[in-house]
Amino acid sequence: MFKRLLIANRGEIGMRILRCCQEMGIETVVAYSSEDEGTLPVTFSPVSVCIGPASPTKSYLNQDALIQAAISYKCDAIHPGYGFLSENPDFAKKCEDAGIKFIGPSSEMIRNMGEKSTARSLMKSKGVPVVPGSDGLVNSLEEAKEIALKIGFPILIKASAGGGGRGMRRAYDMSELANAFESAKAEALSAFGDDSMYIEKLILNPHHVEFQIIGDEHGHIVSLGERDCSMQRRNQKLIEEAPASILNEKQRAAMQKAAIKAAMAVNYSSVGTVEFVVDHDKNFYFIEMNTRIQVEHPVTEMVTGVDLVKEQIRVAAGLPLSFKQSDIKTHGYAIECRINAENPEKDFAPNPGIIDFLHLPGGAGVRVESAMYSGAMVSPWYDSMIAKVIVNAPSRLEAIRKMRVALEELTCEGIDTNIDFLYLLMYNPEYIMGRIDTSFLEKNCEGIIKWGKESRKEAQ
Incomplete structure (x- = not known):
């Protein structure tokens, strides 16, 4: 079992992981932003370390700072909770390369299932029912139009690296497609640093x-x-x-x-x-x-x-x-x-x-x-x-x-x-x-x- 674990998250999930580690006899180090100083996870963990300012990109999404904190405090594992870096294959790979166990699947599994278009193709090949849609990534608006005409409206435009409802837009006819496609790409790039998109038939009111x-x-x-x-x-x-x-x-x-x-x-x-x-x-x-x-x-x-x-x-x-x-x-x-x-x-x-x-x-x-x-x-x-x-x-x-x-x-x-x-x-x-x-x-x-x-x- 792990001796010491870095909690790379905040709020209620940070407390959930902290309590669990205490029950299991695992030492904890809570990584926190300057905005979260004095919060319950920071207060109740025996050890805590500030990894950056309030902005998530400079703290909870700062992969190098988290890896360095884990190494400095001799942590043998990192728990990412949910959100932030929990489904980031690059972060999981950095943990693997540093000899730190990422509490989650391997970077390869995250990449295969996290890239929604890849996962969709894999499921289709294994006989798992999938919604009709693009067979891979949709790289341009023109390609999006061709697929939409093929599968029929309404359609759902989704970020391949997405999650939590972000990077997702609906288009009920061709007049809505361009704006939906571009706004979904922009949101996906901002939220995940990846604007790769794919398209599915929209199953109405499921x-x-x-x-x-x-x-x-x-x-x-x-x-x-x-x-x-x-x-x-x-x-x-x-x-x-x-x-x-x-x-x-x-x-x-x-x-x-x-x-x-x-x-x-x-x-x-x-x-x-x-x-x-x-x-x-x-x-x-x-x-x-x-x-x-x-x-x-x-x-x-x-x-x-x-x-x-x-x-x-x-x-x-x-x-x-x-x-x-x-x-x-x-x-x-x-x-x-x-x-x-x-x-x-x-x-x-x-x-x-x-x-x-x-x-x-x-x-x-x-x-x-x-x-x-x-x-x-x-x-x-x-x-x-x-x-x-x-x-x-x-x-x-x-x-x-x-x-x-x-x-x-x-x-x-x-x-x-x-x-x-x-x-x-x-x-x-x-x-x-x-x-x-x-x-x-x-x-x-x-x-x-x-x-x-x-x-x-x-x-x-």
């Missing part, structure tokens, strides 16, 4: 279902079931659930088989997520594989009892998985809500600032992941997510009821948040019935916000 998998270096790959991540706004997930209530056992088995086949195609080792879209006829298509721990991993942990971060570290150390596929049983239902510092009534504008008072919910079946506290600063430099609330109950309806109570108890003063908006969603009849897809918020957001305003007026 469900977004992802399968959690984990593999070790001994050839074992196990699926820990699926999550429904259809509740999205602008391709950003807001609520995640496990299991996916839209699937029956036959459909679930078929998708799990495809997910394992996808992971086996690259001899995958580490945690990862195979993502599918499911149309309204229950046809499913591979869209991408995330080669990292996911923001929403706690919902899988809640229904399986498996500590995914701990297992990720174990397999990175060369140990075999501590369970077999037959050992994985799901219990009950879990829901996660992402708490963001944003104002839904102002088009979800980010609202950084100081939290005057924070009270986190608790109780049986309630889990909160956060690095916030009363007096903490929500920085404008980073993602606006300040916490995740996860609940577990015997049924989906009971989980919804438990989430309502948790959100009622959750108190955050001093900044605007989406807590009230999420609370209203827990009472939305369509959501309660499970009649949601990726277009749900696009169609219903304005009405939900209006309902909230009217409810407040009546209460006054």
